[in-house]
Structures are given as structure tokens and as C-alpha cells.
Amino acid sequence: MQKILVIHSSLNQDEGNSAQLASHLGQHLASKYSAQLHSEHLYAQDLPHLTSNEMQAWMTSTDDRTQTQQELAAISDAYIAQVMTADTIVIGMPMYNFGVPSAFKAWIDRIARAGVTFKYTDQGPVGLLKDKKIIVVAARGGMYQGTPLDTQTKYLQDFFGFLGLQDVDFIYAEGLAMPDKEQSIASAMTQIEKY
Numbered sequence: 001m002q003k004i005l006v007i008h009s010s011l012n013q014d015e016g017n018s019a020q021l022a023s024h025l026g027q028h029l030a031s032k033y034s035a036q037l038h039s040e041h042l043y044a045q046d047l048p049h050l051t052s053n054e055m056q057a058w059m060t061s062t063d064d065r066t067q068t069q070q071e072l073a074a075i076s077d078a079y080i081a082q083v084m085t086a087d088t089i090v091i092g093m094p095m096y097n098f099g100v101p102s103a104f105k106a107w108i109d110r111i112a113r114a115g116v117t118f119k120y121t122d123q124g125p126v127g128l129l130k131d132k133k134i135i136v137v138a139a140r141g142g143m144y145q146g147t148p149l150d151t152q153t154k155y156l157q158d159f160f161g162f163l164g165l166q167d168v169d170f171i172y173a174e175g176l177a178m179p180d181k182e183q184s185i186a187s188a189m190t191q192i193e194k195y
């Protein structure tokens with residue numbers, strides 16, 4: 001059975017525009033492909049910034065980890081296991097201050113792990129993940145798609161590409177702080193229904 005992972009990082013949790021659209025896409029895919037659906041709300045988990053202690057835990061061999069290090073390493077292990085077992089990853093992506101939400105950055109910092117999801121070789125970095133589709137549902141107050149101000153899109157393409165995942169689609173719901181919000185949501189819904 002296919003597995004779909006939905007990552008939410010709206011401050012508004014279920015009420016966020018990105019969350020509602022990403023949930024809809026996740027449910028749509030799960031129903032269409034009879035797939036198993038799992039959702040993670042990162043803000044609800046109070047995911048802290050990555051710390052030096054947590055990285056040190058990753059770099060300590062499993063058998064040598066203290067109890068605290070085992071607990072710290074388990075945070076990243078769990079997120080990576082979800083990513084590794086997913087066939088499709090739907091990312092609900094708010095734009096906050098021209099970037100990604102800090103909770104999402106904290107998730108990124110947990111799933112990018114040398115020797116686990118990427119490695120360095122003589123030729124440079126190589127991603128260790130493969131054969132997954134990423135669909136980003138981007139919600140923005142303004143309009144940035146295709147402009148130099150949309151650094152978020154390139155950042156996400158670069159990040160997932162670094163891990164070996166080049167198949168990254170984007171669905172945009174833009175202008176959500178502008179008068180045509182409903183039209184923008186409807187347009188994103190139409191794109192979602194096409195998957």
C-alpha cells in the first residue's frame with residue numbers, strides 16, 4: 001500500500017490556508033490511490049531548534065549513546081523513518097517573512113543527516129533518498145511566484161534535491177491577504193483535484 005505523508009507547518013494549525021489545502025490534497029491522494037495517510041503538525045509538537053547536543057547524539061554510535069542522547073537521536077530518527085517510508089510527501093508551506101516557517105526549518109534540520117539521508121563523496125554531496133514525489137502547497141499573503149522574491153521555491157527544490165529528491169511539484173495559493181483570496185484558493189483546489 002502506498003504511503004502519503006503530509007507535513008503541516010502553519011502557525012494556525014488546522015485553520016491555516018496551507019494546512020487546509022495540504023489536507024485536502026492528502027485526502028484526495030489517499031482516496032484515489034487507496035493509500036495510507038499520515039499527517040504531522042509541526043507547530044503542535046513544539047519542535048525545538050536543533051542543538052549541538054542533538055547533533056552530537058547523531059554522531060555517537062547507537063551502542064554508546066547515553067539515555068539523553070538516545071532520546072535526542074530518536075527525534076530525528078522518527079522524522080527520517082516517516083520520510084523514508086513515504087511514497088509521496090505533501091508539504092503545506094506558508095510563506096512567513098519571505099521564508100519557510102521556523103518549525104519547518106527545525107524539521108528540515110532533523111531530516112538532513114550525513115550518512116543517513118545524504119553523504120559527501122569525492123565528487124561532492126550525494127542524496128541517499130530516491131523515488132519519492134514531493135508536492136508543495138504554498139500559501140502566501142502576496143504574489144511572488146516566478147519573481148526573484150520567491151526564494152522559498154528554489155530553497156525547497158535545492159533542499160529536497162540535496163537529499164536526492166528531484167521530483168518536486170508546487171501548487172500556489174497566492175494573494176491570500178488580497179481581495180481575490182477566494183479565487184486563489186479555488187484555483188489551488190482545481191490543481192489539487194487534477195492529481
Ligand SMILES: Cc1cc2nc3c(=O)[nH]c(=O)nc-3n(C[C@H](O)[C@H](O)[C@H](O)COP(=O)(O)O)c2cc1C
Nearest residue numbers: 010016017018019094095096097098139140141142
Ligand atoms: C508571521 C507571518 C509572516 C508572513 N510573511 C509573509 C511574507 O513574507 N510574504 C507573504 O506573501 N505573506 C506573508 N504572510 C502571510 C501568509 O503567507 C499567509 O497568511 C498564508 O496564508 C500563511 O499560511 P497559513 O495560512 O497556512 O498559515 C505572513 C504571515 C505571517 C503570520
